[in-house]
Amino acid sequence: MAEDITAEDIVDVPDTPRTDYRALTKDGLWDNNVVFSQLLALCPLLAVTGTATNGLGMGLASTAVLIASGLSISLLRNWIPPDVRIPAFVLVIALIVTLVDMAMNAWVHELHKVLGLFIPLIVTNCAILGRAEIFASKKPVAPSTYDGFIMGVGFTLALVALGAVREVLGAGTLFAGAAILLGDAFKAIEMNIPAYDGMLLFALPPGGFMVLGFMLAGKRVVDKKMESWRQRRVLQSDAPACHTV
Amino acid sequence: MSDASTASAPPGPDSPAKFDKTPWVLALTLTVFATVAAGLLTLGDIQTRPVIAQRLAEDLNAILSQVVPPELHDNALSKDVLTVKSATGEPVTVYRARNGDEIIGFAYSVTGQGGYAGPIELVMGVNAQGQVLGVRVLSHAETPGLGDKIEVPKSNWILSFTGLSFANLPRDKWAVKKDGGTFDQFSGATITPRAVVKAVKGGLDFFATNQTALFAKAPQNASQTTPSGTGE
Numbered sequence: 001m002a003e004d005i006t007a008e009d010i011v012d013v014p015d016t017p018r019t020d021y022r023a024l025t026k027d028g029l030w031d032n033n034v035v036f037s038q039l040l041a042l043c044p045l046l047a048v049t050g051t052a053t054n055g056l057g058m059g060l061a062s063t064a065v066l067i068a069s070g071l072s073i074s075l076l077r078n079w080i081p082p083d084v085r086i087p088a089f090v091l092v093i094a095l096i097v098t099l100v101d102m103a104m105n106a107w108v109h110e111l112h113k114v115l116g117l118f119i120p121l122i123v124t125n126c127a128i129l130g131r132a133e134i135f136a137s138k139k140p141v142a143p144s145t146y147d148g149f150i151m152g153v154g155f156t157l158a159l160v161a162l163g164a165v166r167e168v169l170g171a172g173t174l175f176a177g178a179a180i181l182l183g184d185a186f187k188a189i190e191m192n193i194p195a196y197d198g199m200l201l202f203a204l205p206p207g208g209f210m211v212l213g214f215m216l217a218g219k220r221v222v223d224k225k226m227e228s229w230r231q232r233r234v235l236q237s238d239a240p241a242c243h244t245v
Numbered sequence: 246m247s248d249a250s251t252a253s254a255p256p257g258p259d260s261p262a263k264f265d266k267t268p269w270v271l272a273l274t275l276t277v278f279a280t281v282a283a284g285l286l287t288l289g290d291i292q293t294r295p296v297i298a299q300r301l302a303e304d305l306n307a308i309l310s311q312v313v314p315p316e317l318h319d320n321a322l323s324k325d326v327l328t329v330k331s332a333t334g335e336p337v338t339v340y341r342a343r344n345g346d347e348i349i350g351f352a353y354s355v356t357g358q359g360g361y362a363g364p365i366e367l368v369m370g371v372n373a374q375g376q377v378l379g380v381r382v383l384s385h386a387e388t389p390g391l392g393d394k395i396e397v398p399k400s401n402w403i404l405s406f407t408g409l410s411f412a413n414l415p416r417d418k419w420a421v422k423k424d425g426g427t428f429d430q431f432s433g434a435t436i437t438p439r440a441v442v443k444a445v446k447g448g449l450d451f452f453a454t455n456q457t458a459l460f461a462k463a464p465q466n467a468s469q470t471t472p473s474g475t476g477e
Contacts, residue, residue: 081264106296
C-alpha cells in the first residue's frame with residue numbers, strides 16, 4: 001500500500017457536500033487511474049486480458065463491486081473504529097463479492113461461466129480495498145459511490161485497452177466472444193483480421209507484461225508532454241508581465 | 246498500517262476521535278460486523294441455491310445431450326447414474342442412455358492429463374458397441390487462440406472423434422499425426438490435442454474393461470443416486 005501517500009495527496013477532497021466531480025472524473029479516468037497511475041490490480045489485469053471481451057467482463061464486475069463497496073463503506077464509516085477498519089473493510093468487500101458471485105451464477109449464468117473463475121479474485125483486488133481506505137471511509141455517500149464508479153470505469157478502460165492490444169496482436173481478432181458476454185446484439189463488434197493468425201507471445205503472460213510496460217511508458221510520455229506544454233503556456237503568459245516591470 | 250491512519254486522519258472537527266478504543270469494544274464491533282455479514286450471506290445463499298442447482302442441472306443436461314444424441318434414447322441421462330471404478334481406482338460417474346429397456350450408450354467424464362496448462366476435463370459419449378458418440382470439453386486452461394481449438398465454438402476438431410472405435414481405428418493409430426497417429430495437431434500446439442486424444446483413448450479403454458459393470462442391470466433405485474461433483 002505504498003500508494004497510500006501519493007494517492008491521498010491527490011484526492012484530498014474535504015469532507016463537504018460540495019465535492020468536485022470533475023476532479024474525481026479526471027482522477028479516475030486518467031490522473032489517478034487504478035492501473036496506469038496507482039499500479040494496483042495488476043494481477044487480475046494480466047490474468048484476464050487475453051481478449052478484450054474478458055477484460056470488459058472483468059471490468060464490469062469489478063466496477064459493480066467498487067460501487068457497492070464505496071456505497072456501503074461510506075455508509076458505515078461512522079461505525080467502523082479506525083483500529084479495526086482494515087478487517088471490517090475486507091469483511092464488507094468479501095461479502096459484496098460473494099453476493100455478486102452467487103447472484104451472477106444464478107441469474108446471469110452464461111456470463112458467470114465465462115468469468116466465474118475471476119469473480120472470487122475480485123476480493124484480492126487491492127484497488128477496492130485501496131479506494132475504501134483512501135476515499136470511501138472519509139467521504140459522504142454520494143462522492144464515494146461516484147468515486148467507486150469512475151475508478152471502476154477507469155479500470156475497465158485499462159482492461160479493455162490492454163485486452164484489445166493483446167488480442168489483436170496475439171490472436172488477430174478483436175472482441176471475440178462479445179456476443180456471449182453482452183448478448184447477440186453485439187455480434188457485430190466481433191472482428192477478425194484476415195490472413196493474420198496472431199503472434200502467440202502476446203496471448204501469453206509475457207506479452208501481457210510487455211504491452212502493459214509500453215502502455216505505462218506511453219502514459220508517462222503523454223503526461224510529460226502535457227506538463228511541458230502547460231509550463232510553456234504559463235511562461236508565455238508570464239513573459240509580457242515581466243517585461244513591463 | 247495504524248501509524249499511517251493516525252497520521253492521515255486530520256484532527257479536524259470530523260475526525261473520528263469519538264471511538265472507544267477499548268479492546269473489547271473493538272472486538273464487539275467486529276463481531277457485530279461478522280454476524281451481520283454471515284446473516285446476509287445466508288440470505289443470499291438461500292435465495293440463489295435452488296436457482297444455481299437448476300442452472301447446473303441444465304448445464305449437465307446440455308452437455309450430456311451433446312455427447313449422446315437425444316434421438317437415440319428415451320430416458321433422462323441425468324437420472325440413470327452409476328459409479329464405476331476407473332483403472333486408477335477413482336470413481337467415475339457414468340450416465341446411461343436407454344431406449345426402452347435396452348442400454349444404448351453411456352456418457353462419462355475423462356480427464357486429459359499432460360495438457361499445456363493443467364488437466365483438461367472432457368465428457369464423452371460411447372454407444373453399446375464401443376463407438377464414440379461425441380466428445381466435448383468441460384473445462385481447460387489451455388492457451389487462448391492455440392490450445393482452445395479443442396472447444397467446439399473455436400474449431401470442429403473435437404468432432405473428428407465421432408464414430409470412431411477400436412474396431413474401425415487400430416489402437417496404435419489413436420495419436421496425433423506427429424506421433425504416427427491419425428489425428429491432426431494444431432499449428433503451434435501439439436501438446437493439447439495429444440492430451441485429448443490420449444484421454445479419449447483412455448475413455449474407450451475404460452469402456453472396454455468395465456463392460457460387465459456398465460451393462461449391469463441397475464437396481465430400480467438407481468435414479469436416487471445423487472450426481473455428485475457434476476457441476477464442474
